[in-house]
Amino acid sequence: MTVPPSLDVRGLAYAYPDGHQALFGVDLTIGRGERVALLGPNGAGKTTLVLHLNGILAAGAGSVTVAGLPVGRKHMAEIRRKVGIVFQDPDDQLFMPTVREDVAFGPAAAGLRGAELDAVVERALARVGMAAYADRPPHHLSFGQRRRVAVATVLATEPEILVLDEPSSNLDPASRRELADVLRSLDVTVLMVTHDLPYALELCPRSLVLSEGVIAADGPTREILADDALMNRHRLELPFGFVPGSVA
């Protein structure tokens, strides 16, 4: 028996209620254990795509399948457990009074209680190196620590795929590296939405370019970043002085 891909999106199209169409038939497949970057200029539809992955937005046409399970009303609880979205602002993600309660929220909503729940919370915090901060209120953590706790909150439900929205935004270089170490250490499928191209190259062997509501390119990150014509066409630019080929 073959393992179904973590994520399979077929012909996904979506228009907002105001008529603005954001997605025009997106096709993509992410195998289990892959780390993939989703690149694209502002307004390309990246966030819209992400909100389809766990059924917050319902597809106008096409389908989304997570580990063989179609995203739809029927399996919503299961889908939301399998797709762990880490939103950009950790203050939005961390809504409970303490780190522990926040990490416990997802598993508790799935019905876990008592010692089992405590063990899950401990393990999730340990995986991001934040076990010592369990009883802190999120407000008293540094931004980088909050971001890592936000990752723990979704790891706690043992997701099939981790979806990160701009994981490196607002992080200082040390926090950025710490988060990269955490992400590399996880044995989970990762889809990383980012403008931070060096970060994508560092962490994701494969990249997708979403532009004007369709997947415009899909290939090894290094090749995509080195393709000047492609990059220009989709308003992607490398930071000054950064040469993808020169990074080991």
Added chain:
Amino acid sequence: MGAGHAHHLYRRGDSPVHGLPPHTKLAAVLGFVLVVVTTPREAVWAFACYAALLAAVAALARVPAGFLLSRLAIEIPFVAFAVLMPFVVPGEQTTVLGVSLSVPGLWGAWNILAKGTLGVAASVLLAATTELRSLVLGLQRLGLPSPLVQIASFMIRYGDVITDEMRRMSVARRSRGFEASGVRHWGVLAKSAGALFIRSYERGERVHLAMISRGYTGTMPVLDAATTTRTTWARALALPLAALPIRLLALLG
């Protein structure tokens, strides 16, 4: 940058009072306040006994008198009215230090002052020995409707975030040369308040999105499953139970 919600009303400690489950303490304070407010105001000695009971609890909780008294100051705006009563309430007059005062007014003032102070003191003791977060959990276990519990939890979580946002907006205003110095500037302040409201509202929407992404279906999971024994309840309710016979005696007397 302390650990936990070190609210200025809370005083860290590990006394027997700190250790009681929050919902039992809430019930005890409510019970005590009910006993106090239903005591006839003429039984002055009874109020002295109640005060002694609270002093005993404070000693047990190792809350210093100074800490307690300074926090009683919150009561002042409310009792200001009581001070006026002896001058304005009509009725039998008496003369104290050459000033003519109304007797029913004096009793009314005493009533408000004594009962108010005892109630506030009991609440201050509760707040000093119970963390804000635990109070909300206590209310939840006492059966407060879930939406109210959720609103209170979010207030605790986002109070600081919104205060920070407000501070940043104020810094941004002043950085561009704005100083609020009179009525003419109220318009700017009102617009800032409106902007803050919209920002908070939008944050609310984003938080809601994050919540449903993690399986929120309308109720918060209750995470503390600690059971409360009869002994714990008995310990917590010792305060209202000790106050009750005093009230009964006062009613008879």
